[in-house]
Amino acid sequence: MTGLDLGAEPLPVSSTAEERRQRYEDVQQAIQLVLQGESSWVAAMASVACLLHHAFGYFHWTLPRASLGRPPRLGAASAGCRLYNTSSSPGFYQAGPPGLDTLVIGPYQGHLGCLRIPYGRGVCGAAARSRRTQLVPDVSAFPGYIACASSTKSEIVVPMLEAGASAGPREAPEGGAAFLATAAAPAEEAPQGGTLLAVLDVDSDYPDAFTEVDLEHLERLCAWLGQQSYR
Template sequence: MVEKLHPQLPVGAAASQKASHYKEVIQDLQAMLQEESSWVAAMATTSSVLHQAFEYFHWTGFYCLWPDQPQDVLVVGPYQGSLGCLRIPFGRGVCGAAASSKATQLVPDVHAFPGHIACASSTQSEVVVPLLCPASRQLLAVLDVDSNTPAAFDEVDVTHLEQLCVWLASKYGS
């Protein structure tokens, strides 16, 4: 078991420093989850590791589709941060937009996003990445990361979070 904690990367770090940090964090996550078969344990571990590794991640977690729930509503899964919304319908807010479009949403100013759901009034920017089962492209969940800093996320965050989500979906999706 890898128990390495990364120092928190501050907002505004150079792109090369951020990319390097992501690579280390994702490699460690993959090592931690190598033998793990539980999707819930993987989401919990991923949320915790990401949340601790980036100073500007103020809410980090998953909204999921569960077999016993309506398939057009995301239900909160494992996360780190303050209380999150419990359910988000497809098409509502940033998470709902990512779920319905199956595309990453990079939002530098959540107040300018039509229909933004304010789970926390302190949130200023957000990135949401869908996890799609590789063969069917069915939505499994979305990874939602909020920041209290405006425009905290950029293409470096998107690239690495998408790579992580592709890996997670290929390991835990059916």
């Protein structure tokens, strides 16, 4: 059916860039196949979180968070779960009702997470406010970090924008191509255009677990999801 073997071992944090790239391509193919003809926001995000969860061993909490300002076409499906796990877990926070500027927990797997996060607070809030991906190699250095789990060491949060928009370009810190949200550079001050639908939140118990490959492919996945007509 797809290039993804659902019985395969989750990819370890020690995997090479090429191994990660191939796994993401397999997961993307599986997601597109599984979601063919699907219109439900909850079903789609839960399936994405599940497939990511089983594919990567360094995704210890994965969640799509929705913004309380997300468009009506996503309906009232913001209730749901967040993805956490001691192996590999992704999840979403959805954008909530217009004007509240708050993220609401969405489909996930794992231990209990923060139910609501105001824009600008923590890594998820920074991604929501700026519409920029936040790649955080050391969460203890992030200003205003919200510790939902004491075991978390690194995190990546990718905004999902409505079709026609994309996450804004990341400024490259000296010595690195990816935007790194650190104490010296929390990416909150330059919001990008586009209606925020949700953010994909992935935590890891490993320090510096995420690379440019993870960033590139998770952004590509969120861009594709933003083009779909889930309700």
